[in-house]
Amino acid sequence: MVIDCHGHYTSEPAALLEYRKQQVAALHDPSKAPGPLRISDDEIREKLEPAQLKFQRERGTDIAIFSPRASAMGHHVGNAATSVAWSQICNDMIHRVCNLYPRNFIGVCQLPQSPGVPPGNCIPELERCVNELGFVGCNLNPDPSGGYWKEPPLTDRWWYPLYEKMVELDVPAMVHVTATCNPAFHTTGSHYLNADTTAFMQFLTSDLFKDFPTLKFVIPHGGGAVPFHWGRYRGMAQDMKRPPLKELLLNNVYFDTCVYHQPGIDLLAKVIPADNILFASEMVGAVKGIDPETGHYFDDTKRYVDGVPWLSAEDKRKIFEGNALKVYPRLSKQISRQAAAARA
Numbered sequence: 001m002v003i004d005c006h007g008h009y010t011s012e013p014a015a016l017l018e019y020r021k022q023q024v025a026a027l028h029d030p031s032k033a034p035g036p037l038r039i040s041d042d043e044i045r046e047k048l049e050p051a052q053l054k055f056q057r058e059r060g061t062d063i064a065i066f067s068p069r070a071s072a073m074g075h076h077v078g079n080a081a082t083s084v085a086w087s088q089i090c091n092d093m094i095h096r097v098c099n100l101y102p103r104n105f106i107g108v109c110q111l112p113q114s115p116g117v118p119p120g121n122c123i124p125e126l127e128r129c130v131n132e133l134g135f136v137g138c139n140l141n142p143d144p145s146g147g148y149w150k151e152p153p154l155t156d157r158w159w160y161p162l163y164e165k166m167v168e169l170d171v172p173a174m175v176h177v178t179a180t181c182n183p184a185f186h187t188t189g190s191h192y193l194n195a196d197t198t199a200f201m202q203f204l205t206s207d208l209f210k211d212f213p214t215l216k217f218v219i220p221h222g223g224g225a226v227p228f229h230w231g232r233y234r235g236m237a238q239d240m241k242r243p244p245l246k247e248l249l250l251n252n253v254y255f256d257t258c259v260y261h262q263p264g265i266d267l268l269a270k271v272i273p274a275d276n277i278l279f280a281s282e283m284v285g286a287v288k289g290i291d292p293e294t295g296h297y298f299d300d301t302k303r304y305v306d307g308v309p310w311l312s313a314e315d316k317r318k319i320f321e322g323n324a325l326k327v328y329p330r331l332s333k334q335i336s337r338q339a340a341a342a343r344a
């Protein structure tokens with residue numbers, strides 16, 4: 001089985017985007033508040049079939065761990081109530097997708113974060129998504145301010161109530177920022193990769209995983225700058241009298257394969273143990289085009305993993321399937337549950 005651990009619902013019907021526009025407009029003019037969201041199952045199918053589903057079939061991916069469009073989470077927009085309402089709507093859409101295509105998608109939720117609001121505020125929506133909708137994880141934004149980094153680091157006790165709930169529910173988080181409102185950053189080009197790198201460095205300097213030995217994070221986009229600078233991080237940990245990185249972080253921190261070229265995946269696979277790499281493509285998302293140097297889509301990442309000559313068949317099985325089942329402890333049962341629903 002090939003499990004893509006990083007997919008977003010970027011082929012959402014226009015009515016969802018329109019709903020969000022109205023929700024945001026209503027922050028200044030309540031008369032613009034959206035009515036009930038009306039989207040038919042056929043509208044969902046029409047947009048998904050020629051996008052994520054087509055690419056899954058063409059590229060030999062079996063199932064995607066699927067969450068709302070990350071750049072649209074917009075935690076910095078409005079207030080906590082805005083974020084709760086929008087997160088519920090987006091998570092419900094993911095649930096509908098998983099019901100329509102139970103063999104293709106497993107849900108991961110957007111959290112209703114809001115700048116300055118304690119993360120414990122996300123617990124009810126996390127519980128709803130996991131216990132009622134069958135989701136297996138969440139996306140956690142280390143910077144709800146949208147590029148201004150106003151929250152305490154992910155290792156601060158500020159975040160602990162949410163971590164306690166994640167551990168209790170046995171769900172990991174993918175570290176994932178949303179769009180930036182700081183013009184110094186480009187959302188997917190710099191803000192995403194900066195956040196991945198920043199989260200790793202926060203973990204390196206803390207004893208978070210002493211407090212939460214079973215807490216798990218996936219750092220997407222190949223871990224940002226981390227694998228390329230692995231020597232720098234190892235050296236800094238040593239200078240700080242920290243334990244070796246493997247011992248300090250690699251029971252809790254994992255990297256995905258959303259690196260859109262062969263040399264990048266070669267490096268990732270050389271530096272990071274195969275046990276800590278999860279297959280992912282983030283399609284259809286950040287980069288949509290075809291690489292003129294290869295003739296293949298940049299985000300067709302399975303091809304790169306297949307192309308690493310020194311990974312054994314067993315390593316590849318871990319990257320494509322085994323590690324995802326390990327990092328998302330609820331995944332195996334949820335796949336069976338949804339497959340049974342599909343047969344019924």
Ligand SMILES: [Zn+2]
Nearest residue numbers: 008070176282
């Ligand atoms: Zn993403």
